[in-house]
Amino acid sequence: xxxxxxxxxxxxxxxxxxxxxxxxxxxxxxxxxxxxxxxxxxxxxxxxxxxxxxxxxxxxxxxxxxxxxxxxxxxxxxxxxxxxxxxxxxxxxxxxxxxxxxxxxxxxxxxxxxx
Amino acid sequence: xxxxxxxxxxxxxxxxxxxxxxxxxxxxxxxxxxxxxxxxxxxxxxxxxxxxxxxxxxxxxxxxxxxxxxxxxxxxxxxxxxxxxxxxxxxxxxxxxxxxxxxxxxxxxxxxxxxxxxxxxxxxxxxxxxxxxxxxxxxxxxxxxxxxxxxxxxxxxxxxxxxxxxxxxxxxxxxxxxxxxxxxxxxxxxxxxxxxxxxxxxxxxxxxxxxxxxxxxxxxxxxxxxxxxxxxxxxxxxxxxxxxxxxxxxxxxxxxxxxxxxxxxxxxxxxxxxxxxxxxxxxxxxxxxxxxxxxxxxxxxxxxxxxxxxxxxxxxxxxxxxxxxxxxxxxxxxxxxxxxxxxxxxxxxxxxxxxxxxxxxxxxxxxxxxxxxxxxxxxxxxxxxxxxxxxxxxxxxxxxxxxxxxxxxxxxxxxxxxxxxxxxxxxxxxxxxxxxxxxxxxxxxxxxxxxxxxxxxxxxxxxxxxxxxxxxxxxxxxxxxxxxxxxxxxxxxxxxxxxxxxxxxxxxxxxxxxxxxxxxxxxxxxxxxxxxxxxxxxxxxxxxxxxxxxxxxxxxxxxxxxxxxxxxxxxxxxxxxxxxxxxxxxxxxxxxxxxxxxxxxxxxxxxx
Numbered sequence: 001x002x003x004x005x006x007x008x009x010x011x012x013x014x015x016x017x018x019x020x021x022x023x024x025x026x027x028x029x030x031x032x033x034x035x036x037x038x039x040x041x042x043x044x045x046x047x048x049x050x051x052x053x054x055x056x057x058x059x060x061x062x063x064x065x066x067x068x069x070x071x072x073x074x075x076x077x078x079x080x081x082x083x084x085x086x087x088x089x090x091x092x093x094x095x096x097x098x099x100x101x102x103x104x105x106x107x108x109x110x111x112x113x114x115x
Numbered sequence: 116x117x118x119x120x121x122x123x124x125x126x127x128x129x130x131x132x133x134x135x136x137x138x139x140x141x142x143x144x145x146x147x148x149x150x151x152x153x154x155x156x157x158x159x160x161x162x163x164x165x166x167x168x169x170x171x172x173x174x175x176x177x178x179x180x181x182x183x184x185x186x187x188x189x190x191x192x193x194x195x196x197x198x199x200x201x202x203x204x205x206x207x208x209x210x211x212x213x214x215x216x217x218x219x220x221x222x223x224x225x226x227x228x229x230x231x232x233x234x235x236x237x238x239x240x241x242x243x244x245x246x247x248x249x250x251x252x253x254x255x256x257x258x259x260x261x262x263x264x265x266x267x268x269x270x271x272x273x274x275x276x277x278x279x280x281x282x283x284x285x286x287x288x289x290x291x292x293x294x295x296x297x298x299x300x301x302x303x304x305x306x307x308x309x310x311x312x313x314x315x316x317x318x319x320x321x322x323x324x325x326x327x328x329x330x331x332x333x334x335x336x337x338x339x340x341x342x343x344x345x346x347x348x349x350x351x352x353x354x355x356x357x358x359x360x361x362x363x364x365x366x367x368x369x370x371x372x373x374x375x376x377x378x379x380x381x382x383x384x385x386x387x388x389x390x391x392x393x394x395x396x397x398x399x400x401x402x403x404x405x406x407x408x409x410x411x412x413x414x415x416x417x418x419x420x421x422x423x424x425x426x427x428x429x430x431x432x433x434x435x436x437x438x439x440x441x442x443x444x445x446x447x448x449x450x451x452x453x454x455x456x457x458x459x460x461x462x463x464x465x466x467x468x469x470x471x472x473x474x475x476x477x478x479x480x481x482x483x484x485x486x487x488x489x490x491x492x493x494x495x496x497x498x499x500x501x502x503x504x505x506x507x508x509x510x511x512x513x514x515x516x517x518x519x520x521x522x523x524x525x526x527x528x529x530x531x532x533x534x535x536x537x538x539x540x541x542x543x544x545x546x547x548x549x550x551x552x553x554x555x556x557x558x559x560x561x562x563x564x565x566x567x568x569x570x571x572x573x574x575x576x577x578x579x580x581x582x583x584x585x586x587x588x589x590x591x592x593x594x595x596x597x598x599x600x601x602x603x604x605x606x607x608x609x610x611x612x613x614x615x616x617x618x619x620x621x622x623x624x625x626x627x628x629x630x631x632x633x634x635x636x637x638x639x640x641x642x643x644x645x646x647x648x649x650x651x652x653x654x655x656x657x658x659x660x661x662x663x664x665x666x667x668x669x670x671x672x673x674x675x676x677x678x679x680x681x682x683x684x685x686x687x688x689x690x691x692x693x694x695x696x697x698x699x700x701x702x703x704x705x706x707x708x709x710x711x712x713x714x715x716x717x718x719x720x721x722x723x
Contacts, residue, residue, distance in 0.1 A: 010236065013300065020707045026285060029703060033296075033648055040299045072194070073306065077255055080299065090265050091288045094272050095279050102278040107702050109280045114395045115645040 005046035013039035026095040026105045030088060037084050041077050048073035122170055123179040126198040126249050129166050133159060133242035141196035142236030153491050157219045157240050164212035167205050175202040175617055179629040188633050192473050193313040194236035197251030197632055202618030204248040207378060210457060211244045211371045214464055217365035217594040221468050224588045233273060238621035240266035247375060251632060252312040253302045255286055257295060258380060259340060264291050265373060273362040283359035284670035289703040290352040294342035301335030314386045318625060320372045325392030330721045333393045337380050338714050344376025345431050346438060347408040348713040351699060351706040357427030365423060368610025369430045369467060369510050386621050396721045402442030409435025409540050414626035417547045418696060422470045422480040429544040433459055436540055440521050449619035454612060455517025461602035462514055466596045469499050472587055481572050482551045487558030498554030498595055503552050505543030505602055509661040513605025519653020520612060541660045546667030554674050
């Protein structure tokens with residue numbers, strides 16, 4: 001049961017990579033990149049998960065001995081989401097520019113950048 | 116470290132200050148006159164460089180450690196974020212600031228547009244690089260790695276009216292970001308295994324650990340850095356990005372950003388993994404990747420006609436050489452490598468700026484279109500040819516000193532083949548640069564034909580400026596002269612190799628790093644060994660390499676005079692070269708496949 005989340009994370013990462021490798025549309029490729037990144041959210045949250053534990057907010061009901069999930073990985077996942085927003089928006093902006101200039105979003109027809 | 120606490124707090128001041136200046140420039144830049152943005156950006160780079168000059172001596176003596184917001188470790192457990200500055204990391208940050216200053220000065224007159232996006236992005240880029248070298252934990256490394264990445268993608272696609280620039284930026288962004296996520300997967304697995312993110316704490320937790328999980332995390336975390344370091348088969352994005360990015364940006368890409376990939380790999384290896392089950396396999400891996408990268412970069416370099424693309428492949432070839440030096444795991448090889456990388460940054464920076472001047476003047480960076488056109492600019496040609504010779508390692512340039520020191524160390528370590536390979540790489544890549552110079556500035560040779568001609572042309576480059584300036588402004592020729600002069604001075608600077616040796620010993624000292632960060636007894640760094648300098652073999656081999664480079668350039672230019680028999684032998688290689696060229700397809704999807712294959716192969720090497 002505990003390995004299930006790790007398995008899902010691996011599968012999502014591989015699906016994202018497979019999508020990137022076979023993509024025929026740049027918007028699709030950028031979204032595949034986001035899919036691959038979602039795998040890291042799943043992995044990070046799975047690392048900190050404890051069965052039966054509550055959110056790491058200490059108050060009236062949550063004392064010293066209450067099991068809580070690991071807040072560090074949650075902070076990492078949150079930072080990761082911010083990074084994702086920056087990267088995805090940057091790449092989509094570049095794709096929009098490309099579509100405007102060349103009216104093409106198929107990576108096979110972009111032109112002379114080879115050799 | 117109470118004794119140097121004020122100096123250590125400069126680490127945080129620099130990183131945070133640069134981020135704030137970048138944020139300011141990007142948010143209110145549009146309301147400011149362009150010259151103000153120029154001055155603010157140059158001031159920020161200058162201040163960063165000044166701070167690093169202040170820190171460098173004390174960092175070399177004793178590592179600087181700063182805990183953000185005072186979250187210091189207690190009982191060996193770390194929660195806070197540490198910034199760590201040692202000789203090598205402060206030195207690299209200083210190099211980044213110096214190159215940034217040269218690039219910003221160059222762009223004072225280079226860009227015709229009044230946009231201030233460029234300045235904000237450049238300072239954000241510098242902030243990312245500075246944060247990355249000072250980061251003391253793996254997650255902070257990832258964050259700054261991505262910050263520097265996002266700024267770099269935007270700078271690559273700065274000429275958003277040029278589709279090839281957008282194409283290069285998209286390839287760069289997709290490949291590097293995917294690699295960073297693979298790294299993050301490794302970081303998460305490392306945290307799951309140990310419960311730590313801090314490099315020093317990880318080092319303690321993983322010490323002596325021989326489980327396969329450690330090997331897997333090592334390969335995954337290194338993937339991001341190896342991609343940034345343009346190590347074959349992860350290098351494909353680099354030539355696409357360098358060919359289309361504005362020339363002043365290429366100075367930073369080739370001079371320091373790519374080297375940061377290798378820095379990240381080396382930092383992880385020596386701080387965390389050098390006492391685990393992957394220690395020896397890691398060295399084998401570095402050596403093997405280095406040979407592959409050097410060979411790939413060298414061959415592809417000679418086949419180019421687009422000047423910036425040619426220089427990009429020369430950088431890849433040099434990264435291969437640097438990887439081989441890392442793989443030897445000797446302190447003197449690492450010291451030689453530091454000097455070599457420094458000299459290389461100066462000379463390669465000068466060459467990229469010269470290619471910017473060429474583009475500005477003639478409207479193309481194509482070797483064949485420009486044949487003989489450069490005869491009206493003797494100074495430009497002289498600077499270009501001197502830089503090309505310096506790239507070969509001709510004494511007394513810093514490249515030659517670093518190359519000599521590295522070759523010496525590699526020969527002492529018993530790997531004579533590595534020394535031979537280094538000479539071959541330097542001779543062939545510098546030969547290709549000289550060939551371009553001979554065609555453009557001396558007008559030598561007949562119009563070209565054959566395999567070289569089939570390459571990507573440099574005529575498509577969209578112009579960043581109004582072309583055909585009669586005189587090169589001082590703000591553009593000055594940085595070129597300064598970088599070349601710095602390359603020359605580095606070769607003669609007293610104490611450079613001794614300090615590099617001290618920095619290398621400090622860098623490889625795992626227990627010293629752990630002690631400095633987590634507190635506890637710090638053994639003094641053992642005094643540096645026999646710090647070399649110029650000796651007879653390195654001078655002789657430097658001149659031999661330069662002669663070989665000149666010979667290769669002559670053969671390439673006067674190919675039609677080579678006897679037919681010899682030409683037929685060379686023709687056998689043509690189909691293989693065509694296949695090699697076709698692997699650089701310009702499609703991000705293909706590059707992703709290469710990356711996955713590379714990760715699998717690295718995993719196989721480390722696990723078996």
